[in-house]
Amino acid sequence: MTGTLNPAGEHPAEIPEYPMARAAGCPFDPPPALHAMQEEGPLAKVRLWDGSTPWIVTRYAEQRALLADPRISVDVTRPGYPSPTPIRGSSPISFILMDDPEHARLRRMVTAPFAIKRVEALRPAVQKITDDLIDTMLAGPKPVDLVEAFALPVPSLVICALLGVPYADHDFFQENSKTIIKRSATPEQRSAALGRLAGYLNDLLDEKLANPGDDMLSQLTERIKTGELSREGAAQMGVLLLIAGHETTANMIALGTLALLENPGQLALLRDADDPKLVSSAVEELLRYLHITHNGRRWVALEDIEIDGQVIRAGDGLIVANDIGNRDPGAFPDPDRLDIRRDARHHVAFGFGVHQCLGQPLARMELQVVYSTLYRRIPTLRLATDLDQVPFKHDGSVYGVYELPVTW
Numbered sequence: 001m002t003g004t005l006n007p008a009g010e011h012p013a014e015i016p017e018y019p020m021a022r023a024a025g026c027p028f029d030p031p032p033a034l035h036a037m038q039e040e041g042p043l044a045k046v047r048l049w050d051g052s053t054p055w056i057v058t059r060y061a062e063q064r065a066l067l068a069d070p071r072i073s074v075d076v077t078r079p080g081y082p083s084p085t086p087i088r089g090s091s092p093i094s095f096i097l098m099d100d101p102e103h104a105r106l107r108r109m110v111t112a113p114f115a116i117k118r119v120e121a122l123r124p125a126v127q128k129i130t131d132d133l134i135d136t137m138l139a140g141p142k143p144v145d146l147v148e149a150f151a152l153p154v155p156s157l158v159i160c161a162l163l164g165v166p167y168a169d170h171d172f173f174q175e176n177s178k179t180i181i182k183r184s185a186t187p188e189q190r191s192a193a194l195g196r197l198a199g200y201l202n203d204l205l206d207e208k209l210a211n212p213g214d215d216m217l218s219q220l221t222e223r224i225k226t227g228e229l230s231r232e233g234a235a236q237m238g239v240l241l242l243i244a245g246h247e248t249t250a251n252m253i254a255l256g257t258l259a260l261l262e263n264p265g266q267l268a269l270l271r272d273a274d275d276p277k278l279v280s281s282a283v284e285e286l287l288r289y290l291h292i293t294h295n296g297r298r299w300v301a302l303e304d305i306e307i308d309g310q311v312i313r314a315g316d317g318l319i320v321a322n323d324i325g326n327r328d329p330g331a332f333p334d335p336d337r338l339d340i341r342r343d344a345r346h347h348v349a350f351g352f353g354v355h356q357c358l359g360q361p362l363a364r365m366e367l368q369v370v371y372s373t374l375y376r377r378i379p380t381l382r383l384a385t386d387l388d389q390v391p392f393k394h395d396g397s398v399y400g401v402y403e404l405p406v407t408w
């Protein structure tokens with residue numbers, strides 16, 4: 001080895017930059033460099049935009065072990081936290097970036113509406129939203145952008161109804177959410193978008209305080225009144241739920257549709273089976289295979305932690321790259337094949353441990369309704385452009401497509 005060692009005793013020039021690029025022509029696969037790292041071992045170092053060199057965890061078993069370990073923190077203000085972008089000001093998006101016990105205290109306030117029973121009661125309403133949007137698409141001109149006409153409206157309408165946010169404001173909140181999760185946004189743009197959304201939620205909380213309804217924001221105003229939650233905290237929670245509730249599922253709907261169109265055998269199986277069990281396993285497999293939160297979940301070690309003979313020191317940054325964890329052959333045989341009949345329920349697309357996705361029952365139900373309806377109602381659905389013309393969200397912290405022109 002040549003070159004100068006940095007204070008950590010590393011050769012920075014030999015440490016690969018993260019995030020890495022996907023291979024040309026393989027839009028559904030994690031970057032080949034991540035595959036190579038995983039083959040080498042569960043742990044490696046990467047270099048971030050600011051020159052820092054956190055650990056990256058690439059293998060499934062070690063990822064789950066680490067995510068269940070209380071000696072790690074998501075607190076972005078701790079030294080060593082491997083921030084994906086420059087951070088300006090302190091605008092954490094609620095409990096997703098907090099540690100227990102405060103994280104658990106706040107999360108508990110909003111768990112009830114996402115319980116499986118409550119979510120199942122919403123299934124007929126989600127089915128109606130899905131059918132109505134398909135009716136409108138079928139009655140309109142072709143080709144159509146599936147993102148705008150279908151993938152974004154389904155989860156946006158659902159989360160708006162749950163939270164008590166007027167859907168008429170969707171252009172405003174979708175645009176700001178897009179900026180917040182765009183890696184190429186400047187810190188100023190991101191914090192301005194966060195400020196606009198927090199202000200919007202604050203105004204809505206005012207309305208709910210005066211005129212409570214049967215929705216989650218109204219329930220949060222009760223917590224404000226009892227002093228369990230600050231005004232600012234309630235608005236931040238609203239921002240988190242609004243962004244997480246539509247952006248992720250929308251990307252799964254559009255990217256999942258594209259992956260199925262590119263795998264017509266799998267699409268035919270799903271479309272023709274009329275079997276809820278197969279629909280449910282297709283949803284799990286697509287979540288595993290596509291893994292849309294592709295920039296890794298970020299943590300910092302609170303104490304020394306040993307993994308595979310390596311010691312992660314207290315204060316070291318950690319990136320848990322669940323996208324490659326979901327392609328670990330040790331957990332999923334033949335992992336790079338999309339196979340909707342496999343049992344993929346143990347995937348880590350919703351994370352793992354105390355922070356695992358709060359909205360997963362809702363996301364699963366929405367995806368089950370959409371995937372079991374769209375291809376049955378429009379059996380000849382096809383891409384209206386070449387795959388290499390589809391604009392992928394390489395620069396987003398959530399992967400997907402900006403547009404998906406389809407016809408039938």
Ligand code: HEM
Nearest residue numbers: 095096244245248249252350351352355356357358359363
């Ligand atoms: C396909 C759709 C979705 C995917 C792939 C997804 C994925 C994720 C992931 C990877 C995390 C981080 C887990 C971790 O740190 O270990 C997360 C957290 C979270 N998700 Fe989702 N999500 C989806 C849909 C939703 C929906 C519909 C909601 C509804 C509001 C939601 C609300 C949340 C919340 C509140 C958190 C923070 C949980 C915590 O920190 O305790 N998500 N999600």
